[in-house]
Amino acid sequence: MGIGTTTPRGALDINNPTTAIFGLVLPTNDSPDNMINPQGGNIAFGTIMYDSKDDCIRYYQTNTANDSIEKWSSCILKATDRNAFKLNYIPIGKSFTSNYKKGVTMTAANTFRIAVTNEGYSPVTVNFSPSDLVLSGIEGITATSVSPTSATLNAGATVELTYRLSGAPADCGILTGTWTKLDLQYSAPVNVAPSPIYNCTQGSWNESVIPEEYKLNGLISGQSYTGTYTIPYTDDTESNCDIPAETITKDGLTLTYTGGPVSATGTITYTLSGTYTGRNNGSVTFVTNTGCWIYLGPFGSCKELLEKIPDTPSGLYYFDLHKNVNTSPYINRLYCDMTTDGGGWALVARNGSTSRTGQTARNLISEPTDNGYLPRTTVTLIANTGSQVQLRSGNSPTNYAHKITSQPGGAAILALRSGGNVNGGSATWHRAGAVQDFMNNPTIRPIGTWNWEVSCQTSAVGWPKMYHSCGITNNVHWLMDFIEENRTSISDPWASTWIR
Numbered sequence: 001m002g003i004g005t006t007t008p009r010g011a012l013d014i015n016n017p018t019t020a021i022f023g024l025v026l027p028t029n030d031s032p033d034n035m036i037n038p039q040g041g042n043i044a045f046g047t048i049m050y051d052s053k054d055d056c057i058r059y060y061q062t063n064t065a066n067d068s069i070e071k072w073s074s075c076i077l078k079a080t081d082r083n084a085f086k087l088n089y090i091p092i093g094k095s096f097t098s099n100y101k102k103g104v105t106m107t108a109a110n111t112f113r114i115a116v117t118n119e120g121y122s123p124v125t126v127n128f129s130p131s132d133l134v135l136s137g138i139e140g141i142t143a144t145s146v147s148p149t150s151a152t153l154n155a156g157a158t159v160e161l162t163y164r165l166s167g168a169p170a171d172c173g174i175l176t177g178t179w180t181k182l183d184l185q186y187s188a189p190v191n192v193a194p195s196p197i198y199n200c201t202q203g204s205w206n207e208s209v210i211p212e213e214y215k216l217n218g219l220i221s222g223q224s225y226t227g228t229y230t231i232p233y234t235d236d237t238e239s240n241c242d243i244p245a246e247t248i249t250k251d252g253l254t255l256t257y258t259g260g261p262v263s264a265t266g267t268i269t270y271t272l273s274g275t276y277t278g279r280n281n282g283s284v285t286f287v288t289n290t291g292c293w294i295y296l297g298p299f300g301s302c303k304e305l306l307e308k309i310p311d312t313p314s315g316l317y318y319f320d321l322h323k324n325v326n327t328s329p330y331i332n333r334l335y336c337d338m339t340t341d342g343g344g345w346a347l348v349a350r351n352g353s354t355s356r357t358g359q360t361a362r363n364l365i366s367e368p369t370d371n372g373y374l375p376r377t378t379v380t381l382i383a384n385t386g387s388q389v390q391l392r393s394g395n396s397p398t399n400y401a402h403k404i405t406s407q408p409g410g411a412a413i414l415a416l417r418s419g420g421n422v423n424g425g426s427a428t429w430h431r432a433g434a435v436q437d438f439m440n441n442p443t444i445r446p447i448g449t450w451n452w453e454v455s456c457q458t459s460a461v462g463w464p465k466m467y468h469s470c471g472i473t474n475n476v477h478w479l480m481d482f483i484e485e486n487r488t489s490i491s492d493p494w495a496s497t498w499i500r
Contacts (some may be wrong), residue, residue, distance in 0.1 A: 026050040032058050043068065051075065072159050074183050076120075086120035087153075089184050092160060095177060096190035101243060101442045102172040103195050106141065110355055112163040112177045114186060118153035126181070133163045134178045138192050140170035145495065172241035178205045192445060194241035194262045196233040199231050199294035203231040208270065209296065215309065218281035218298040218318045218331060225253060228273040229294050235262050243268060247287045252277035257459040270294065278329075278394045285327040295323060302336035303344030314338045316366055321381035332362055332378055337498065341405065343391060345500045346382055349373035351495035361464075368397035368496060376419075376463045379499070383416035386499040389438075393495035400494065416499065418464060427463070 002008030030053040037043050047060040056075030098109035127150045129393035133143040143163045151159040169192045178187045209227035245259035253274040283297020299305040300323035315336050322330040338346040362372035394400025406412035419429035
């Protein structure tokens with residue numbers, strides 16, 4: 001439609017470029033609350049009015065942070081403002097940062113964040129105060145500071161505000177933060193959880209996982225698993241809190257806790273379901289919101305296997321050498337001796353049937369007649385969960401004439417845990433005392449006190465060059481290398497190294 005022109009340039013054109021002398025008068029009222037839609041219903045978005053009380057123009061808009069909230073805009077083109085500006089807020093992800101638990105004191109990580117932007121055309125300086133943020137729903141928490149305390153915003157500029165929180169929630173439930181500045185207002189909630197003390201170390205699968213072959217073979221890809229895992233807790237505070245529900249998924253398997261009320265003592269039970277999609281013979285470690293690790297997979301050592309399943313025979317089994325120390329599985333097959341000296345020994349090296357037979361690192365030593373030694377990284381992991389080393393030599397795995405066992409936690413196991421590469425240092429267990437040192441020395445001697453015979457090899461870089469005694473007590477030779485015989489006696493055709 002054209003008014004004053006026969007060639008309208010839009011849906012409505014009332015401006016003749018050369019002769020128009022009359023302006024457009026907007027609907028006028030002293031409050032936008034009095035405005036209505038003549039057709040009934042809500043006011044149409046984009047409706048414009050002149051606010052005679054505040055002497056400015058307003059338009060009806062949709063709140064950008066929540067499309068369900070409609071409102072009149074702040075004043076624009078106010079007559080008293082020669083330089084017009086327009087402030088708005090921008091929510092930043094989760095407004096409340098970090099975790100909130102009943103009775104747990106706030107730290108520097110507990111903040112409330114929001115951004116303010118100038119959508120106008122001219123600069124504006126705004127001051128901010130902790131009182132901008134009002135916390136409600138849960139007592140005990142206040143906003144104590146804000147950064148920055150002021151900002152000058154050019155047209156289009158934005159400043160992020162961080163309100164520091166202090167105190168401790170007096171209860172659990174929903175804490176609401178309501179931020180107000182000028183005619184802007186924004187609210188955001190956060191859940192304050194109960195704070196029971198979880199005894200993660202006493203968590204258990206209750207022998208409920210089906211199929212249970214995972215204990216020996218690890219988890220099998222494509223196999224479905226079910227079971228329940230229970231974690232006990234205590235809560236000394238009186239409250240009507242609920243422990244929130246939780247779902248954790250990893251490698252196709254899901255742990256679900258449905259939530260429930262807190263009591264003085266109790267347990268939370270997770271339900272296992274799903275089909276495993278990880279590597280064959282693998283494991284998974286779920287980490288709960290409470291910080292507990294829930295492990296499902298093979299055992300971590302021959303000793304643990306024997307303790308949990310006492311009748312397990314000697315043989316080759318799968319193990320996760322990262323169990324309980326790393327969420328990324330480190331799966332290895334180890335041969336276990338379940339009978340000698342109480343059992344639980346892992347085979348880490350076996351010598352050749354003739355002297356001066358070259359040994360090589362192998363990922364698998366499948367039986368006591370298999371030749372080679374496990375790589376240093378693998379041996380270190382086995383030693384980290386072990387406490388003793390045993391050396392055997394003789395005619396065969398079932399007929400060995402010589403055997404010595406280190407004391408628990410002594411120099412031998414400490415050396416196998418070490419990554420050192422200095423001759424006579426932490427990665428060796430040899431000195432002049434030979435066997436006595438292997439068995440009785442409770443600590444690794446400082447570098448420089450180890451006595452290497454002139455006739456012996458003068459370099460040692462850790463496993464497998466660990467122990468060698470040239471002509472000293474019992475003439476023990478235990479250097480997994482082709483240069484020397486790995487025997488207690490030079491005539492022995494068989495020798496091996498074990499960790500428990």
